[in-house]
Amino acid sequence: MTIRKIAGSMLVGGALLFGLGVAASAQTEELRIGFLAPRTGIYTAIGTDMLNGFQMYLDEHNGMLGGAKVKLIVEDDQGKPDVDVAKAKKLILQDKVHMLAGALLASSAYALGPVSTELKTLYIGTASTADDLAQRQVDKYPYTVFSVWVPSQPNHPLGQWACDQGYKKVVAIAADYAFGYEQTGGFQQTFEDCGGKVIQKIWVPLGTKDFGPYLPTMKGDADAIFTLMVGPMSLQFPKQLRASGNKKPIVAGGTSYDEFILPFMGDEVIGDVSALMYSAGLDTPKNQEFVKKYRAKYGKVPSYYSEGDYSAAQWIDEVMAKHKGKFPGPTEFIKTMASIKLDAVRGPVQLDLATRSPIQNIYIKKVEKKEMFGYGKPELWNTVIKTYPNVSQFWTYDKAKFLAQPVYSRDFPPCKFCE
């Protein structure tokens, strides 16, 4: 009996010692990332795209980023800003995460900014973004970074492009909320500065599926239509517009034709133009490889949500590698982020340290039906027809002058040419 007892205690002791030895010898640091995304509610599918992108990068690197073992803690923010706050605090206070990433809606970004400031925790907005958080209010949120985009960013070049096509008058029809105002504002600003005229602005409520009441009110003497829709609205608008006999060219904000909805669209959208920092149809070897891997793994073409989060993971990877797998604290992390020229799937990306927003290529894309990347059947793809390299959120404007004007809203820029 006693011998057995002794043997038993020795065994336990040995196991303990062994365990200690393992813990001591394992020098790899743990990097805890709190990932917020809608996992329930109407935005679930987009949340899945975001998460898949991030997870795919992790899987490719055996769950390691820059030498640190990643513990990814996913929380469902239900697409509600107040849940974002609760879950973010849970992640920071209870799970002791080093950083937060993700979240989808602009209102989520607005809710998470103060949390990151208050608790001095890095927050990388990989889909959620808002103009003003990276502009006039940027100093309030020193630990918040937008790694993918700022809403008005792609539309500054788009306005210029539309003007270069010779369009003189444009009717704008867009979703009636902050993201819609910022996208439309970006387009209007550059288009009018180039000599074009936005002759009408129609704001349709978020979630509109029947555009019947709005289509007849659109002015007939326009050369083109600017539109910005999101989700199911994007599907319905071009269908109903074309069915009503309107054949005017469309130039659109990116979410109207992103890869999240493009596979569900009909041939009526062929030829429509939109602008974004990513297209699944981007014809580079790097993107081809990404699209093929992603599609094989998840059964669908990656959207900018997928690419954005994939590249965010890549960015974290490279920063952590520079710090030898040890999280350096939010301020230092952001500094290192800005020092890296990221070779992302969507092209070269660099962080502007002053506004903590990306400088990157903006692609003007046209919907085409063609075979791509060897997928033996014709499908709708966003073909890149023009690339504007190294676009900052301020476009070609002087930063100070740009920031002196108010944030894009329902009433700004004012509709000077509307009657």
Added chain:
Amino acid sequence: MDRVNTKVLAVLIALAALLWIVPHSGSFVVLLATRAMAFAILAMSTDLLLGFTGLPSLGQAAYFGVGAYLTAVLATKMQFGLGWDFWIVVVLGFLIGAALAAVFGLFAIRATGVYFLMITLALGQCVWGLAYRWNSLTGGDNGINMTSRPNFGIDLSNETNFFYLVFGFFAASMLAMYVLVRSPFGRSLTGIREREVRMQILGYNTWLHKYIVFVIAGGFGGLAGVLWAQTNGHVSPETVVLTTSVDALLMVVLGGAGTLVGGAVGAAIVFGLREYLSTIVPWWQYALGGVYVLAILYLPDGLMSIPARIRQVRSGAGAKRAVVAPEKMASKIS
């Protein structure tokens, strides 16, 4: 009378336990309890209308919203309410909720039943529309960010301090509403709920009684809004949206209408499932739905009716049922 005392005692013990246990739990539990208590004030104000007066309101989020927006606007535009003046904001929050209810009440109190439900819903949506559209004041869809919580010697940005503050308001509101419903005025409300015509014949001005309780409920809604804004540090149209009103109503029904405590119990359960369970399992929605369905099926009077049920079973349910059954049949026949 004896039974009432036990009930009060049970609530007091539960409150004391809450006060003792929560600060010793994890920080997330503190946060959740704070959120649930702030929201519970709104749920209890809904119960004043639904449970005690028989007015199903789907517009309580409006008062909640104006309280929240008031706090945020004062804090960001005027730097008001960040120190001792926070207490003034609390009073103002109550008053603005009551004032809005005083206006809305003029329209809503005329109606009863489903019509009351519809009109409060419509009025609530007006406030939502205003929050969504009045960009210069409310920041539209983006909402308003507040920088920090008030600090008056006691720093409220400490989650535990803030928990104690919200607990104080929660307990005080519950006490105030309890006193209200136990008063002769509260009794007359119950009378109106049971049979309004009879109360009119007895000489009560039922319209005025309903109007007054509507205004008071609005005030408590506003108070809850002030606390909610401080809890999140962020106010957006999502605060005023219809689901907030629906949530409050469901919490009351789940906990037990006409019990006050029921609203708080409902809030605790909904927040527990929606925000705590969702950090553990992805199927939390089924749990929440299941709880709703089971409660409606087996406990139509809410969770607070469980003790009564148990008593019923204990005191020879068999015999009682035998008595009850013919009565029910009789009522069916007639």
